[in-house]
């Protein structure tokens with residue numbers, strides 16, 4: 001079972017920051033997950049929420065701010081004053097950090113409905129960097145996954161289940177040639193794992209943060225867990 005550092009080592013450092021990704025890599029994580037939004041002027045940035053309220057402790061939707069305006073955001077202090085120097089990284093910067101060291105799961109938070117053309121921008125970056133082998137694009141926005149697949153047949157895709165019914169998900173995952181079904185620890189069960197494996201998909205589960213829960217996932221035959229604590233032991 002693979003451990004994917006969820007938003008970096010986000011149990012020890014502020015999520016989706018350079019500090020969190022560096023720490024995950026130092027702790028030996030072989031895969032990381034991050035969330036992507038897009039600024040008003042088209043920069044892909046790594047942050048979970050669509051605004052600054054929770055992690056930046058100020059108002060502002062990412063889609064309405066320019067990259068320059070975002071540069072002053074402090075997304076570390078909410079976690080601990082010792083991370084007050086942490087800003088919002090660009091996707092490019094996190095890929096630079098991880099290249100040659102870890103697989104990167106790029107979660108597109110919203111597709112073209114909020115960010116017209118974001119799928120093309122993400123795929124273009126992956127192609128330009130020749131990162132097809134070590135990146136996986138995932139989304140709860142299945143329309144966005146369809147757009148990505150239409151652009152490129154080789155991009156690795158993770159299908160985040162959300163509220164979609166399983167029969168629909170299985171059909172869409174087949175159409176999309178999705179590599180994995182990504183679902184929550186509350187949703188997963190042995191039947192789903194068996195069905196996914198029979199259909200040739202991996203099962204990745206979020207967010208698994210205790211050793212007990214990680215052991216339960218290993219027993220279920222899950223292929224990977226998104227985890228805030230890279231020190232957990234995975235069998």
Ligand code: G3P
Nearest residue numbers: 033035107138182206226
């Ligand atoms: O990709 C797994 C997980 O990150 C999905 O949920 O809200 O943590 O982005 P969330």
Ligand code: MG
Nearest residue numbers: 033034035107
């Ligand atoms: Mg995520």
